[in-house]
Amino acid sequence: MSDPNLRRSDKPAPPQPLPSPVVDNHTHLDISRDGGAPPDVRAVIDEAVAVGVDRMVQVGCDLAGARFTERVIDAHPELLGGVALHPNEAPKLYAAGELDAAYAEIERIAAHPRVRVVGESxxxxxxxxxxxxxxxxxxxxxxxxxAKRLGKALQIHDREAHEDVMRILAEQGAPEKTVLHCFSGDVAMARECVERGYYVSVAGVVTFKNARELRAALAQVPLEQLLVETDAPYLTPSPHRGATNAPYLVPLTVRALAEVKNVDVPTLCAALSENSERVYGPW
Incomplete structure (x- = not known):
């Protein structure tokens, strides 16, 4: 449960730095939870680097977010980009008769050499x-x-649609590098993802007390198929649920995941960093 005394405007203190650098492989620096201005990108990066999160994947999941992503990845070497139309965007664009034009712009931006991800879709x-x-x-x-045409990784948004996500990936043929962003499946789905060679990305939900089923599922995933993310500004890890999430809080998720995997934190950090560069290439 969220801390009833914690407001989104309350900024959690920085966690203990990680022993070696890792990647936040999914964050939204263009989004503010309180309706105000987006965060200061340079400040967010600096705070993350200070605790061992030295690289981030900025994900723009509508046209405005994709344009923002194109700008910031050129300005900040710590960032790579991901662009797509979020599944909740597509029906709205279709109803407005604007979906084909949106596809064309996403394809243009996705060809940028520092955009390494098609997603989240x-x-x-x-x-x-x-x-x-x-x-x-x-x-x-x-x-x-x-993603296949451009040779990019695919990041997948899956909410209450596990069966259809896995079916469509099988029917269409998944890209070589496929990531289940903010994985929320059960043990059976985790095992199927492992068998298919997909990467499983772990968000702050793993720290929640009621996430026992998720932790059981993640126990099935080998280290070489794990990634870590914030999905900031959402899914803030415990003990800061209710506050606004940011990449500097990744160490809380990493340490919780190390417990799930029964490995030491340095070993997990090394695996997460190596996996990220295997999926996205060098920064």
Whole structure:
């Protein structure tokens, strides 16, 4: 549960730095949870580097976010980019008659050499009703093909759509480097992801007391297929649930994951860093 005394405006203290650097492989520096201005990108990066999070993947999941991503990855060497139309964006763009034009702009930005990710794309059956499912699935297939055509990694958003996500990946043929962003599946899904060679990205949810099923699932994933992320400004790890998330809080998730995997933190940090560069290439 969230700390009832903690507000989003309260800034948690920096955690103990990690013994070696890791990557926040999914963050949204263009988004503010309180409706105000987005965070100061340089300040966010500096705070993260100070605790051992020296590289980040900035993900823009609508047209404004994709344009922002294109700008900041050129300005900040610590950042690589990911761009896509979030599954909740696709039905809105389709209804407005703007989906094809949006696809064209995403494809243009995705060709940028420092954009290494097509994503987050996928399926979200939590916020989009039945009328939007067909468009979501068509958009997901389009992004899968874009990632393969450009030779980029694919990051997948999956909310209450596990079966269809896995089915469409199998039907379409997943890119060589496929990442389940903010993994939320069960033990069976984790095992299937491992068998297919997908990467499983772990967010702050792993620290939540009620995430026992998730921790059991992550126990099935070998170190060489694990990544770590914030999904900032969301999913702030315990004990700071309720505050705004940021890349400098990744060490809390890393230490919780080390307990799940029963490995020491230096070993996990080395694996996470190596895996990130295997998926995204050098920064």
């Amino acid at each position: 996928g399926l979200d059956y939590f916020r989009t009703g039945p009328d939007g499912i067909a468009v979501q699935q068509e958009s997901f297939r389009w992004h899968i093909e874009l």
